[in-house]
Amino acid sequence: MIMYGGEIEKAGGSANHMSNGGGVVLKKGPWTAAEDEILSVYVRENGEGNWNAVQKNTGLARCGKSCRLRWANHLRPNLRKGSFTGDEERLIIQLHAQLGNKWARMAAQLPGRTDNEIKNYWNTRLKRLQRQGLPLYPPDIIPNHQLHPHPHHHQQNHHHHQQHQHQQMYFQPQSSQPNTPSSSPLPSPTAINANPSSSFTFHSTNTSTAYLLHPLSPHTPTTPQTPSQLSSTPPPPPLSSPLSSPRNNQYPTLPLFTFPSSQINNNNTNFTFPRPPPLLQPPSSLLAKRYNNSNTPLNCINRVSTAPFSPVSRDSYTSFLTLPYSSPTAQTATYHNTNNNYPSFSLNPSPSSYPTTTSSPSFLHSQYTPNYSSTTFHNNPVYSMKQEFPSNQIPQIGVFNNVNNFTDNEKQNNTNLHRRSISCSLLEDVLEEAEALAGGDGDRPSKRRQLTASPPNHHNNNNNDNDNFFSVSFEQYDSSENICSLQDLKPKEEESLQMNTMQDDIAKLLDWGSDSGEISNGQSSVLTDDNLVLDVHQLNSLFPSDSTAAETRTNDEQNNNDKINCSWDNLHGVS
DNA sequence: AAATCCCCCAACCGCAGACAT
DNA sequence: CATGTCTGCGGTTGGGGGATT
Numbered sequence: 113m114i115m116y117g118g119e120i121e122k123a124g125g126s127a128n129h130m131s132n133g134g135g136v137v138l139k140k141g142p143w144t145a146a147e148d149e150i151l152s153v154y155v156r157e158n159g160e161g162n163w164n165a166v167q168k169n170t171g172l173a174r175c176g177k178s179c180r181l182r183w184a185n186h187l188r189p190n191l192r193k194g195s196f197t198g199d200e201e202r203l204i205i206q207l208h209a210q211l212g213n214k215w216a217r218m219a220a221q222l223p224g225r226t227d228n229e230i231k232n233y234w235n236t237r238l239k240r241l242q243r244q245g246l247p248l249y250p251p252d253i254i255p256n257h258q259l260h261p262h263p264h265h266h267q268q269n270h271h272h273h274q275q276h277q278h279q280q281m282y283f284q285p286q287s288s289q290p291n292t293p294s295s296s297p298l299p300s301p302t303a304i305n306a307n308p309s310s311s312f313t314f315h316s317t318n319t320s321t322a323y324l325l326h327p328l329s330p331h332t333p334t335t336p337q338t339p340s341q342l343s344s345t346p347p348p349p350p351l352s353s354p355l356s357s358p359r360n361n362q363y364p365t366l367p368l369f370t371f372p373s374s375q376i377n378n379n380n381t382n383f384t385f386p387r388p389p390p391l392l393q394p395p396s397s398l399l400a401k402r403y404n405n406s407n408t409p410l411n412c413i414n415r416v417s418t419a420p421f422s423p424v425s426r427d428s429y430t431s432f433l434t435l436p437y438s439s440p441t442a443q444t445a446t447y448h449n450t451n452n453n454y455p456s457f458s459l460n461p462s463p464s465s466y467p468t469t470t471s472s473p474s475f476l477h478s479q480y481t482p483n484y485s486s487t488t489f490h491n492n493p494v495y496s497m498k499q500e501f502p503s504n505q506i507p508q509i510g511v512f513n514n515v516n517n518f519t520d521n522e523k524q525n526n527t528n529l530h531r532r533s534i535s536c537s538l539l540e541d542v543l544e545e546a547e548a549l550a551g552g553d554g555d556r557p558s559k560r561r562q563l564t565a566s567p568p569n570h571h572n573n574n575n576n577d578n579d580n581f582f583s584v585s586f587e588q589y590d591s592s593e594n595i596c597s598l599q600d601l602k603p604k605e606e607e608s609l610q611m612n613t614m615q616d617d618i619a620k621l622l623d624w625g626s627d628s629g630e631i632s633n634g635q636s637s638v639l640t641d642d643n644l645v646l647d648v649h650q651l652n653s654l655f656p657s658d659s660t661a662a663e664t665r666t667n668d669e670q671n672n673n674d675k676i677n678c679s680w681d682n683l684h685g686v687s
Numbered sequence: 688a689a690a691t692c693c694c695c696c697a698a699c700c701g702c703a704g705a706c707a708t
Numbered sequence: 709c710a711t712g713t714c715t716g717c718g719g720t721t722g723g724g725g726g727a728t729t
Binding site for chain 3: 176
């Protein structure tokens with residue numbers, strides 16, 4: 113037995129070695145190229161998981177934990193190395209404001225990045241900010257834990273307390289928001305889930321206008337915004353990130369929000385914007401694969417989504433857009449107001465389409481385009497929006513009652529993309545909802561509630577990463593034989609899921625996700641639940657920044673996408 | 688040129704959850 | 709049900725190296 117942690121037995125008095133129970137001296141410290149090769153070969157042949165078997169089967173003098181860490185952080189395919197981009201930095205800030213020190217979840221939103229990288233990035237800058245006495249977040253970002261202190265905080269990790277309190281010292285709470293003390297200033301997943309709002313709130317002090325950018329947010333502006341208001345009353349002044357490296361000016365890489373000069377000195381703008389990034393999205397490889405096949409320059413970061421979260425009335429969530437984040441090349445979001453006080457969004461194909469006065473925040477453009485009338489928010493719906501999801505959840509669901517209600521342009525730019533994102537997220541949300549209804553709880557997702565997609569002949573036990581939503585051995589995987597099942601669902605959950613409907617949905621999902629080549633498109637050999645994201649950067653690199661390629665999509669693909677449909681009728685608690 | 692500071696990064700550690708026995 | 713094992717997550721440490729003094 114390999115001993116871990118404090119139980120490790122120091123061998124030979126060397127701090128760089130330890131011994132397992134069998135007397136094998138396990139090495140510590142930096143990995144050599146030879147060790148990397150051994151591990152890489154082993155994992156490619158046997159899949160991930162069963163890390164302790166690496167030492168047993170290869171003789172590699174590393175403990176399982178070390179092997180796993182090395183693979184995850186350095187050897188697995190498609191890791192992004194190098195500095196974080198501005199978009200990534202921005203996203204990290206957003207995510208941290210919302211999630212706190214949930215590095216793994218943050219990493220799930222940053223394809224190719226590891227939790228360790230993000231953690232190091234944050235902590236490094238934290239130190240600098242501490243020294244400089246600067247706030248952790250841009251002045252107008254109120255972290256969720258500031259906005260919504262939760263009395264029922266479930267402290268999953270006792271380590272969080274110290275760290276979060278520590279950070280809290282440097283966070284400058286905004287006066288307009290209560291700063292209710294709690295055991296931890298950071299939201300636990302439970303707290304976030306219990307929070308109906310997934311919006312950030314930006315405060316300045318000069319206007320009373322509340323920008324409701326999340327149509328389902330309970331932070332509905334008391335005064336419905338007219339298109340002119342929305343377009344002429346842009347958000348607060350440009351902010352830059354305190355997390356940017358000092359090497360790049362003070363905060364050069366994070367122009368989080370760029371506002372018209374007329375607004376810069378306007379201190380009273382108070383608005384919210386939607387839950388920044390989708391915490392989980394369909395497997396990036398699935399999405400990217402499809403886009404790759406179609407050569408479609410769709411950018412998935414902005415998508416029309418509908419959240420069938422209970423108690424959302426099924427009739428009332430026809431659609432809405434969540435705007436996770438955007439890159440400079442990303443499509444930009446357009447804020448729509450419908451006739452019923454629940455605004456929606458559409459996407460402009462290119463940032464250049466924006467007037468400079470409403471150019472930022474890039475993920476929060478509020479320019480009106482009134483032709484999005486198909487987005488029908490019924491009056492006075494009851495919305496409940498999960499704010500954080502167990503890691504296998506996908507917050508964004510799109511249900512399109514009638515795709516024909518979109519304009520051609522919107523269809524071209526958005527529909528396929530959004531609909532592609534539906535199936536996986538749909539299922540996940542169904543599962544999540546069902547589990548929630550069944551009394552599920554906890555920060556970690558129940559392994560049993562996860563779908564598993566694995567090669568049918570994949571019998572080895574090495575691929576037992578139980579947290580994988582899709583567990584795929586990247587060498588052995590054959591997407592044409594992909595199986596996605598609910599085999600791991602608890603019976604109770606199955607009962608609550610109305611399997612007939614679910615099977616239909618799953619079948620559609622499979623059809624959706626298996627119509628092309630390899631699933632492990634280099635994104636990751638294993639699609640963990642936390643990897644259920646779209647590799648935005650991959651897409652951006654694959655496609656031009658504008659929408660031209662989107663228009664090249666074939667009718668077949670359009671039709672296929674239109675086939676994606678999900679029925680919620682039989683889902684308990686969803687409608 | 689040397690000392691110091693600071694950033695970056697890899698890796699380790701402890702803990703807790705899930706699962707197996 | 710209890711115990712052991714595996715795994716993942718978050719906190720922490722320490723070394724390398726560049727920048728600054």
